[in-house]
Amino acid sequence: MPEEDYETREEYEMSILDRISDGLIDGFASLISHFKKDWKKRNQSRIKEWKLMAYAINRSPPTLLGLFIVLVYIFIGIFGPYLAPWPYDFFPVNYNYSTQLAPPGSTYFLNVTELQNGYIIHYTTYIHYPLGSDTYGRDILSILLAGARTALVLDIFIILIGPTIGIILGLISGYYGGKVDETIMRITDMFLAFPGLILAIALSAVLPGRIQNFLNAHAWAQTLVLKLFALHPRDVNNLGKLLAVFVALVIVWWPGYARVTRGSTLTEKENLYVEAARAIGLPTRTILFRHILPNIIGPILVMITMDFGGIILTEAGLSFLGLGAVPPIPDWGNLINQGSQQFPQAWWLVAFPGLVIVTVVLGWNLLGDGLRDILDPRTRRSLEFKLKKKSRGGETNA
């Protein structure tokens, strides 16, 4: 078969999802070209590779499911506090406490007495608990929605800081070798000697006081944290415990990345292209971050994706143990902590937050699992081959 003939027949069999992902990637590329001239032209092969990755995702239902769950989680994490039917710290004050531990689907009529414009007014309203209420009478659905923000903010910031520190230290350690390597790796070993959960427990037990002092001294930090977590200013004294978990998990989460990155850097730096980059006198910073890092980032990305779920698990575990977020700060693990005192009568306090945690963590794990296959160039190439073969039709196969 002549070469041109083969080329003209090279076409992918595309589904609707493929077209959507193509559109998204093209749009993204055009957006970057807007700021960086000729970016699209110079990065054609990269864009093609991205499209191929998207095709691979589109052909793997578990990965799609994971992606869907993760997107919903991020959406609710951003908008959850505003979607919630009630504020996270609202509970009706009444005299017979009937709204506390209300079962799912129950509705309560409340006689409200309020002072408005100098008049005392009485009226009747109702509160509906689709997923039941907690020990204070707060709506669980509202706490779950608002708690997504707590989880997401912790998740993103821990991932932004912890693995970044780890990756940078790993790159430096692997690239320079010698004494630098030895020092960094011994420190990493010290931290890796502790089981993650134990170190996190110990740290989040001792840190809150210090952090609270810092927050009380710095008003800007207070405002920033309150805005990030979408909390009411009256909860400012509970932030210390919440941030202690954050600091503890950052400390726990970097060493693993340092070790993995160092390992891949060690093998990657032996390649000729690194030698060439050094020979033409590129600064070390450029070699590390523009040349070595993109080539070793694949497995690290998978690790990061899985760790998004791992952080949710650990964070909720700490608040389950009574460390970390305390009421009224909305938190999934804390609901289960309340439910543990009331089990099995108030099963909804364990069941619904538990279901949410399992779903979200499963979503991240499915996505990570899919990414592992997709980031592997061999899988991508085989997919490309398969797609082409289909479109070539019967006569060329024969």
Add this chain to the structure above:
Amino acid sequence: MAGLGKFLVRRALTFIPTLIGVTLIVFIIAYVIPANPVRAWAGGEKASQAAIEMIKKEYHLDQPWYDQYLFLVKGLFTNSLLDPLNQEPVFTNIGNRFIVTFQLALFAFFFVVLIGLPLGIISALKRNSATDMVLRIIALIFISTPIYVIAYLFIWLFFIHWNATTLAGIPPNPPHQITHVPVVDDILTLNWSNLVQQVKRFWLPGFTLGIAAAGVLMRFTRNSFLEAYSRDSTLFLKAKGVPKSRLYRHVLKNALVPVITILALQFGGLLAGTPITETVFNLPGIGRYALQAIMYLDFPALIGVTFLYAIVFVTANLVADILYAIIDPRVRF
């Protein structure tokens, strides 16, 4: 075998700097404590100034940091660090509780191997089939489900519905203690009634604790098996016309090498993962001890437990490395 001896010495030597580092981190944790816990130890608001001064002196809290560090290290290695709540050495307190934790980890380990290994191998044998898909998803669900959720599901099922377990108290230790682990002693001394009690108390916590690790082991076994299957030696055996059952036996032998080392690591992980399980199932192990220590501001105890956990974890790593070196001689060089 000379290579192995050299490797062991070299590997054991890396243990020492790690140990020093661990004490450093533990000290930093102790040093960070903001609220002065001495008043709480001395008996709260009404504590006399003299008592506070005495306790401060006893724990060297009025000394510079290097003196405090030396005091701490000395206390950790000679077991002279006292738990301020009951004036017993910290590791004496921990010792009694460690047996419970160890037994819990033992039960969990049993379930990990029982579930993880066979399912992982089945998954690999039937790779890319519907069975494989289902098993892989089950493994992922195992990994994604937190202990504190699955524990309540199991309590509801096995305790409230089927009453197949007990959730309170600890069965008595057997009269003749050989290994000091009650279950093992019961089996060795054929003390069946006590053994049944122990199993009834411990199987559900162990099962709960082991679920996540079983999921990890399933995935690991599957990948390890497939990796061993794709080697050239398999191709050779196939070409030779070896029957499938024998072929798989060869592959399995190769695949189990990394699995055995991961098992050692997992046992360390199980020992470290007990705080939540012990809290849910009300078992007086070291995880609960650590959490109680936090509640009562009992920081010598917290430090002792953290230190012990690190030692156990590092030892598990060491054992894994040694196992690997024994099984696979290439690692030693």
